[in-house]
Each structure stands twice: as C-alpha cells, then as structure tokens.
Amino acid sequence: MKAPAFDYIKPRHLDAVFKLQADYGDEARLLAGGQTLLATLNMRLSEPALLIDITGIAALKGISLQGSFLRIGALATHSEIEASALVAQHAPLLSLAAPHIAHRAIRNLGTWGGSIAYADPAAEWPACLMALDGIVVVQSAKGERRIAAQDFFLDLYSTALAEGELITACELPIAAPDQLFAFDELARRHGDYAIVGLALAATRAQAGLVGVKLAFLGLGKTPLRATASETWLGQRPLTVDLLEPLLEVLRSELDPLADLTNSAATKRHLALVLARRGLTAMLNPGNR
Amino acid sequence: MMNDKHLIHLTVNGQARHCEVAPRQHLVDFLREDLGLTGSHLGCEHGVCGACTVRLDGQVVRGCLVLAVQADGRSVETVEGLTASASMKDLQDAFVARNALQCGFCTPGMLMAAAELIETQPDADREQVRQWISGNYCRCTGYQAIVDAICDVLASRKAGAAQ
Numbered sequence: 001m002k003a004p005a006f007d008y009i010k011p012r013h014l015d016a017v018f019k020l021q022a023d024y025g026d027e028a029r030l031l032a033g034g035q036t037l038l039a040t041l042n043m044r045l046s047e048p049a050l051l052i053d054i055t056g057i058a059a060l061k062g063i064s065l066q067g068s069f070l071r072i073g074a075l076a077t078h079s080e081i082e083a084s085a086l087v088a089q090h091a092p093l094l095s096l097a098a099p100h101i102a103h104r105a106i107r108n109l110g111t112w113g114g115s116i117a118y119a120d121p122a123a124e125w126p127a128c129l130m131a132l133d134g135i136v137v138v139q140s141a142k143g144e145r146r147i148a149a150q151d152f153f154l155d156l157y158s159t160a161l162a163e164g165e166l167i168t169a170c171e172l173p174i175a176a177p178d179q180l181f182a183f184d185e186l187a188r189r190h191g192d193y194a195i196v197g198l199a200l201a202a203t204r205a206q207a208g209l210v211g212v213k214l215a216f217l218g219l220g221k222t223p224l225r226a227t228a229s230e231t232w233l234g235q236r237p238l239t240v241d242l243l244e245p246l247l248e249v250l251r252s253e254l255d256p257l258a259d260l261t262n263s264a265a266t267k268r269h270l271a272l273v274l275a276r277r278g279l280t281a282m283l284n285p286g287n288r
Numbered sequence: 289m290m291n292d293k294h295l296i297h298l299t300v301n302g303q304a305r306h307c308e309v310a311p312r313q314h315l316v317d318f319l320r321e322d323l324g325l326t327g328s329h330l331g332c333e334h335g336v337c338g339a340c341t342v343r344l345d346g347q348v349v350r351g352c353l354v355l356a357v358q359a360d361g362r363s364v365e366t367v368e369g370l371t372a373s374a375s376m377k378d379l380q381d382a383f384v385a386r387n388a389l390q391c392g393f394c395t396p397g398m399l400m401a402a403a404e405l406i407e408t409q410p411d412a413d414r415e416q417v418r419q420w421i422s423g424n425y426c427r428c429t430g431y432q433a434i435v436d437a438i439c440d441v442l443a444s445r446k447a448g449a450a451q
Binding site for chain 1: 292294311312314317333334338341344347349350353355357358401405419420422424
C-alpha cells in the first residue's frame with residue numbers, strides 16, 4: 001500500500017528537532033534510517049502528521065573512541081558498524097552480530113539508534129547492548145542523560161525514553177584483550193527475524209571463563225539477560241564440568257513467550273542449543 | 289500543508305533532475321511514475337521482497353523504504369543506468385546463459401543486489417551468495433539458477449583478475 005499523507009522537514013540542529021517535537025507531540029515521528037517506520041507507514045499502521053528527518057544532524061553521526069568507551073552515534077548504519085575497524089577492535093560483538101541483521105539493502109540505511117529506540121525484542125542491537133552493559137545517551141531540550149542498558153528496555157517496544165527525548169549515541173565499554181564474544185541466532189531464513197538469538201560475552205581466565213554474560217533476543221517482551229544463571233555462576237569460573245549444571249539453571253530460568261510458529265518449549269530448547277554451542281566454543285577455542 | 293510538494297534536486301543515472309514531490313511518495317513510485325524508469329519493480333511495498341532495489345549514493349537500498357524527498361541532493365542509480373557498467377553486463381549475460389529468470393519480475397532487484405556483492409565481496413562463496421540474495425524473493429526459479437549465474441560471474445572475474 002501507499003503511505004498516508006504527511007509533512008516532512010529536515011532540520012539541521014537538535015534544537016529545531018526539540019521545538020518540532022514540542023509543537024507536534026505524538027503527531028510527529030523521527031525519521032532516521034526509516035527501515036521500520038516507512039514500512040509501517042506503507043502498511044498504514046501509523047499515520048503521523050509530520051516526519052522529522054534527523055539524518056542531517058552531524059552530532060548524531062559517527063563511531064569514535066572516547067576514553068574507555070566506544071561511542072556509536074545514533075545515525076551509524078548497520079553497514080557502517082559492520083565495516084568499522086574501530087568496532088572490530090573495540091566492540092567485536094557488534095561485528096559478529098551485524099551480518100545477521102536483515103539484508104544488505106536494509107543494513108545500508110537502517111541505523112543503530114533506530115534499532116535501540118524501536119526496542120524490538122527480536123532485534124540484534126538491543127541484545128548486544130545488554131550483553132555489553134552499554135549506556136544509552138539521550139538528549140532533550142532540558143539536557144542530556146545517560147541510561148544503563150538494563151534500565152532502558154522496559155516492555156514490548158517500550159523504553160525509558162521520555163517525551164521529547166531522542167537517542168544521540170550509545171557508549172560501549174571497550175573490549176579487553178582477554179575478553180571473548182560470540183553471537184548466533186536461529187532463523188528460518190538468513191536475515192529473517194530470529195526465532196532465538198544469543199549475544200555472549202566472557203573473560204578468559206586461567207581456571208575457565210569468568211564474567212559470563214548471556215543476553216537473549218526473541219524470547220520475551222524485551223531483550224533478556226540471564227541474570228539468575230549468571231548469579232548462580234557467581235565468582236566461580238565456568239569450566240567444562242560446570243557447563244551442564246549451568247544449562248540446567250538456564251533451562252529453569254528461561255520462560256519464553258511463544259510466537260506464531262514456535263512454542264515456548266521450542267524456544268527454550270533452541271535458546272539452550274545456542275548457549276551450549278556458544279559456551280562450548282569459548283571453552284574449547286581449539287576445537288572450532 | 290500535508291500535501292505541499294517539496295522541490296528536490298538529485299542525480300538519476302548520472303543525469304541532474306529537479307522535481308517536485310509529495311513527502312508521502314516513495315522513491316520507486318517517483319522513478320516509475322514521474323521519471324518513467326520502470327526497470328525498478330514494486331512488489332510488496334514494505335521492504336520484504338527486494339524487487340525495488342536501487343542504489344542510493346552507491347549503495348543498494350529498498351526503493352520502497354526511501355522517500356523521494358529523502359533523495360534530495362543525492363545520487364540514484366537504477367538497473368537502466370547500470371546496464372552500461374561492466375559488472376551489470378556480466379551479470380545480465382550470466383542470467384541469460386543460466387536461464388536465471390522466468391517471469392523476470394524479481395530480476396532487476398536481483399541484479400542490483402548481485403552487483404553490490406560482486407563489487408564488495410569478490411571472494412564470496414556459494415553460501416555467501418545465497419545469504420546475500422536472501423533479501424530478494426523469486427517465485428519462479430527456485431533460486432538455484434540465480435545463484436549459479438552470480439557464482440559464474442564471481443568465478444570468471446577472479447580468473448580474469450588472476451591473469
């Protein structure tokens with residue numbers, strides 16, 4: 001179908017965006033990559049009066065190293081992140097996840113900030129942000145604030161963004177040399193929304209893996225950290241002997257929502273498949 | 289105000305264009321209806337099928353998920369414009385040789401997607417070709433012949449480069 005009529009404006013500065021948001025309220029939508037928004041307009045699931053195209057605002061662009069953080073600008077496209085040497089070096093989890101996002105033509109326009117703000121529980125970037133304990137930097141006419149990933153995703157497509165706020169960037173802690181990362185997902189077809197996906201981070205130590213973090217996508221109303229399983233492991237290093245007990249804890253922790261084609265039991269099973277695969281590969285780096 | 293047209297200045301297949309467009313008009317409707325470039329097809333109109341694939345500033349995009357007004361100041365290339373390029377000519381010849389199309393509806397989008405693969409990942413293997421075109425639907429061929437054609441071009445270009 002065709003989108004309903006709307007007006008369009010492309011401001012050059014954030015102040016102009018905040019003014020328009022204040023004037024139009026819920027009647028305005030921010031347009032970044034548009035890869036979700038324009039599809040929903042074409043299907044007439046949404047009928048805003050105004051699209052505010054924020055792609056001309058330089059402050060929202062770029063990927064840069066800032067102290068102990070890697071800053072991913074809200075307008076960084078999935079393709080930019082996929083090709084970025086800075087990302088590959090300092091946040092390799094994103095490099096691993098990027099090829100799973102939709103298809104090349106979508107990745108060339110879709111943006112990091114759009115994916116975080118839309119907060120689709122089956123999307124890749126929110127799960128990566130959770131696994132890395134990243135920070136969302138948001139701004140409004142009143143100023144800037146920082147929101148930790150675990151406080152950002154509140155419910156289905158719902159975030160801690162307040163009215164009049166937009167995401168300017170995210171800050172990701174820089175990967176240490178002894179950190180390991182893995183990303184995998186199970187989908188019916190490459191580029192489709194995943195049935196289940198897993199972003200994994202851990203630190204290699206003498207005795208095993210420490211600081212294991214598991215962030216799942218596609219299981220619930222938000223991306224999910226397996227906090228009970230992580231807490232069960234506590235300060236103990238994960239070894240081959242502890243893997244099956246950990247997966248048992250994970251099995252009881254996960255309470256997936258069924259979707260149209262996959263039952264909760266199937267999703268739980270597939271989540272455990274991904275966890276076993278990812279952690280086994282990390283525990284046995286030689287046997288890949 | 290909502291129906292006010294916006295004046296845009298862009299380059300389409302190397303030619304400067306100055307046109308008035310309604311904000312709601314997407315890029316492929318603009319190319320087809322206003323410029324008469326009917327090589328880009330419109331299938332699902334919500335970013336799933338890939339038939340509308342065109343290049344925006346040198347990169348493939350879904351033409352139905354870009355507004356014409358967003359193309360202001362930018363460069364658009366369609367299958368008509370790229371036909372003169374070497375990679376597109378090779379792909380078109382391989383699609384014919386491999387019988388990689390039946391009804392042809394998906395073909396321009398397939399060619400546009402494949403051209404970016406050939407230019408950015410010259411070492412792609414068959415599995416990577418399949419992944420790359422997973423965003424383009426074909427309801428006739430079963431994809432095998434399309435993958436064959438793209439792999440043929442990758443192989444012949446590699447052989448050519450090695451000489």
